[in-house]
Amino acid sequence: MSLGIRMLGVGVGVAATLVSVSSAQAQNTDDLPASALTLTVAQGDSLESASSQRSVVLVCAPTVLGTHPATGSACDELNAAGGDFEKLHGRPMRMCPMIYDPVTVAADGIWQGSPVSYRHTYPSMCAAENRSTYVFEF
Template sequence: MTSPRLRAFGASAGVLAALVAVPAAQAQPTAAHPTDDLSPSVLTLTFAQGDSLDTASSQRTVLLICSPSVLGTHPATAAACDELNTAGGDFERLSGHPMRFCTMIYDPVTVAADGVWHGNPVSYRHTYPNKCQAENRSTYVFAF
């Protein structure tokens, strides 16, 4: 008969093994976006309320890692990585939500990305007139 402590350890080890296996499964390139190398894709993403990062009244920042594993503090890592892969890592080509009408109220937001994408340096900044217009450009990448 095994002790409760040994059974709890065995269960914890099983959960840990399952968690370790998940990122490896997510990191496999999809057929639509092959990546033959394991060049790093690691980005710090920022969403700021204001017309620049320096004058923003509030900021939120997350870490998005898309290669060699998919993980980070972004709430939708896999979806954000897929969106960036579809755009070829080009933030100007992000598609976002289907275009919808936004109010014409000027309440600027600035989005930023810094890091590397498949080994290439990234430094991106864009200010939108309001949050709605920013959401028209990116569904997952800047949704945090």
């Protein structure tokens, strides 16, 4: 048997294994409780008094999708924090200018089957980015 035919056989075997692993993973994610959130970033010290707001949808289970520009990374960041927004790590701490320009971030929806309603006001967008790399980056 030539090397080319053996390599083709190995490639087909690897492809079949990847398909079966992907199928198994897809089936496992169907068993996960729902995780779907509406995320909001508002310019102001509350959602009600914000001068501007932008919102996205982030779905992390049973499948990853939504209008968030980095759905996979945002879901990974939330999963690493156990869905606890207070435990998000964000970027390495950096110095932010001491200019008060408040930003309020919010999350409403369901995380792993439990209701979520989170609000936090930061003194600036720089301070907010120190807490979350992807979740509120849109």
